[in-house]
Amino acid sequence: MVGIITYGAYIPQFRIKADEIAKVWGANGTEISNGLGVFEKSVPDMDEDSLTIAVNAARNALARRDVNPADIGAIYVGSESHPYAVKPTSVTVGEAIGATPVMTAADYEFACKAGTAGIQTCMGLVKSGMIKYGVAIGSDVAQGAPSDALEYTAAAGGAAFVIGNDDPIAEINDTCSYSTDTPDFWRREGQAYPRHGGRFSGEPAYFKHVQGAAHLMMDRMGTKPADYDYAIFHQPNAKFPRNVAAMLGFKPEQIKQGLCAPRLGNTYSGAVPVGLSSVLDVAKPGDRIFVTSYGSGSGSDAFDITVTDAILTKIDRKAAPSVETMLNDKIYLDYAQYAKHKGKIVMQK
Amino acid sequence: MSVPRFWRKQTNRYNLIGTKCETCGTYYFPPRSLCPKCRREGKIVDYKFKGTGKIVTFSVVRTASDKFDLQTPFVVAIIELDEGTRLTAPVICSDINEVYIGMRVKSTFRKISADGDSGIIVYGTKFIRE
């Protein structure tokens, strides 16, 4: 059955604490952290972008399992921070993992759910027999305007999944989506920072779509929340996924392993992929995983996944760093260093 | 560097692809198409380096051209790959005082330079502490 052949995540080493950002804007850091449930976020190095994160995540996936790059027939990179407006990230990834030239590739954009849309595309190509393996990546160096609420969470990271039919470490039993035209968050062409509809981003956007896709998935599978060992929800902060999990009837223990936002922030297209990687880092054969992403604009993709014996025999999980290892391997920046890293200082040209 | 020039060397820069002489077992990076030891007896094949090695020597760059100015100070090192060949490459570190001769490093994929706000972005291999 179609499933995940191998996986790999990548998180940059730098962090900034919410407190440090709050200090600059005269805000109350403790209050903000407690409200969002995010205490620190990752920051890319000056020579990292969503493309380098995508490449390093894909290489971590291939380090875990011996997949012949020539058998990779498709690469999709989902991001809202592709380094070029025109010139695909996905072909550079293909070149950097040795999968070119006999492959198809495209960059995806659907706010924070473009990575899971890539998984669905690869599933379709694999199931139809068009390709042997497809690589789906969600990767972002998220932007938040200085002093905007987003600045406390907009983070960097990503994860890659090789999708195929032969001995998957986790079978994807089914996937479904729930999409509507909802203006909760947007960025116009040429603008450096996104804008959002404030309170509008909660109820009619995140909660409606995540619940819509989640209910659809459980109805199709005839399952209930208690049937799953782990659940991963899109995490623009830690509050939204905790609330939506409770509304759906999932318990805090089920979402804990896949909830990286408190120590990572919101990695946008990377958020659910990194959360799923964190679960695969510890999952045992037979574990059932529930996944629901969310992308503003708006849509949610849900997945029902069962971990197989191959997770113990076909991959070497230790051949690449776990999400937990990368979350703990960190260097703190102050706001001035952070501003330099993110190119927020205006230089003489 | 012109767009065509960096594009031609792209594969080597992304993936540390060099060559190996199967006759004498010597590795070459950048790749050589002729083994200077074996000459006509040499059998040259493409070889992808593992990307691990150690720092032989290094220098700290404190002033650089416009393109690299924001990144100073940074470290450029001669690295001996585990296969035996040496190359010059940037080493990523948050504190230049942490770098030392003999330090184990591994390759990673990073942005090398960008031609202003509208030109081409060059990606490639840098090294980081293993």
Ligand SMILES: [Zn+2]
């Ligand atoms: Zn030779």
